[in-house]
Amino acid sequence: xxxxxxxxxxxxxxxxxxxxxxxxxxxxxxxxxxxxxxxxxxxxxxxxxxxxxxxxxxxxxxxxxxxxxxxxxxxxxxxxxxxxxxxxxxxxxxxxxxxxxxxxxxxxxxxxxxxxxxxxxxx
Amino acid sequence: xxxxxxxxxxxxxxxxxxxxxxxxxxxxxxxxxxxxxxxxxxxxxxxxxxxxxxxxxxxxxxxxxxxxxxxxxxxxxxxxxxxxxxxxxxxxxxxxxxxxxxxxxxxxxxxxxxxxxxxxxxxxxxxxxxxxxxxxxxxxxxxxxxxxxxxxxxxxxxxxxxxxxxxxxxxxxxxxxxxxxxxxxxxxxxxxxxxxxxxxxxxxxxxxxxxxxxxxxxxxxxxxxxxxxxxxxxxxxxxxxxxxxxxxxxxxxxxxxxxxxxxxxxxxxxx
Numbered sequence: 001x002x003x004x005x006x007x008x009x010x011x012x013x014x015x016x017x018x019x020x021x022x023x024x025x026x027x028x029x030x031x032x033x034x035x036x037x038x039x040x041x042x043x044x045x046x047x048x049x050x051x052x053x054x055x056x057x058x059x060x061x062x063x064x065x066x067x068x069x070x071x072x073x074x075x076x077x078x079x080x081x082x083x084x085x086x087x088x089x090x091x092x093x094x095x096x097x098x099x100x101x102x103x104x105x106x107x108x109x110x111x112x113x114x115x116x117x118x119x120x121x122x123x
Numbered sequence: 124x125x126x127x128x129x130x131x132x133x134x135x136x137x138x139x140x141x142x143x144x145x146x147x148x149x150x151x152x153x154x155x156x157x158x159x160x161x162x163x164x165x166x167x168x169x170x171x172x173x174x175x176x177x178x179x180x181x182x183x184x185x186x187x188x189x190x191x192x193x194x195x196x197x198x199x200x201x202x203x204x205x206x207x208x209x210x211x212x213x214x215x216x217x218x219x220x221x222x223x224x225x226x227x228x229x230x231x232x233x234x235x236x237x238x239x240x241x242x243x244x245x246x247x248x249x250x251x252x253x254x255x256x257x258x259x260x261x262x263x264x265x266x267x268x269x270x271x272x273x274x275x276x277x278x279x280x281x282x283x284x285x286x287x288x289x290x291x292x293x294x295x296x297x298x299x300x301x302x303x304x305x306x307x308x309x310x311x312x313x314x315x316x317x318x319x320x321x322x323x324x325x326x327x328x329x330x331x332x333x334x335x336x337x338x339x340x341x342x343x344x345x346x347x348x349x350x351x352x353x354x355x356x357x358x359x360x361x362x363x364x365x366x367x368x369x370x371x372x373x374x375x376x377x378x379x380x381x382x383x384x385x386x387x388x389x390x391x392x393x394x
Binding site for chain 1: 268269272273276277280284310312313314315316317320324
């Protein structure tokens with residue numbers, strides 16, 4: 001060990017990083033497991049409908065289901081391509097904020113929904 | 124009626140076979156009639172770890188196929204009363220394991236034995252699925268290391284969805300964690316996940332922590348389950364884990380670095 005290392009701030013313990021990385025990756029994987037069966041189908045069908053009107057990149061879509069105490073939130077995030085944006089805003093949702101993401105959130109009550117934070121699926 | 128335990132992990136090389144051999148021996152030492160079955164068809168190794176490789180004539184697959192009787196394939200341990208080994212085939216592949224065949228053998232064994240311990244192969248394919256399907260209890264063998272923890276979580280998901288108990292809506296398979304190859308000194312340096320970290324991530328009860336120990340290799344070299352090495356930390360830790368499995372309240376040892384005295388420093392003996 002050189003004398004310079006002595007003065008340098010100690011690097012973050014690798015075990016801490018291991019734990020954080022595991023927590024993040026496993027939150028995704030567990031959500032995928034416990035999410036309802038229809039979620040991937042729903043995502044594909046929603047995409048198909050939107051793709052009829054807007055040119056979207058399938059990799060820039062996120063469908064998320066959050067379960068709260070007495071209500072579930074289904075969140076669909078679709079990133080629109082920059083050039084198509086004006087057209088998309090005109091045809092799909094006039095008056096949407098011009099910056100990029102198009103949010104469509106549908107809420108439905110789910111009596112006594114239990115379980116942890118939510119479900120996330122990616123194509 | 125016997126209890127069926129599966130020793131599983133998802134990932135390979137974490138110590139399933141070592142733990143199966145030790146655990147089965149520990150149960151037999153406490154007076155329970157125990158059989159340990161090797162489900163790793165084509166890659167049999169339990170016989171070597173148990174030291175009975177030269178006594179294998181018939182195997183699990185022969186019994187499933189009706190080519191041999193169960194008591195022709197069962198090998199009685201020479202050291203421990205009440206301990207039997209059911210080796211697997213080295214030449215067949217995992218397709219030889221049919222659910223009906225496995226069920227038939229397990230039913231026959233359960234007439235005679237208190238505990239049936241299934242040593243799962245790595246992976247989540249047929250061999251692993253068959254070894255966990257009929258289980259009442261699962262012992263998840265995990266190393267304090269990212270890939271092992273992730274795979275353990277995956278296998279927990281499989282247990283909760285594809286075991287017999289899950290499919291038939293019975294009481295779920297009980298799940299306990301056996302953390303192996305734990306090195307308290309590296310944990311102290313921040314180089315290894317702590318027991319509590321792994322418990323927090325996997326969220327299942329802790330059965331035992333087996334410290335990294337040179338005794339494990341020494342024991343497998345000579346075909347002796349490491350639990351019989353009663354001076355080694357690993358052997359003692361397995362013995363504690365068996366006690367806890369049977370409901371005894373035993374404090375966890377070997378989870379903090381041992382203070383080395385002058386004597387042990389001079390001798391440089393590692394347990």
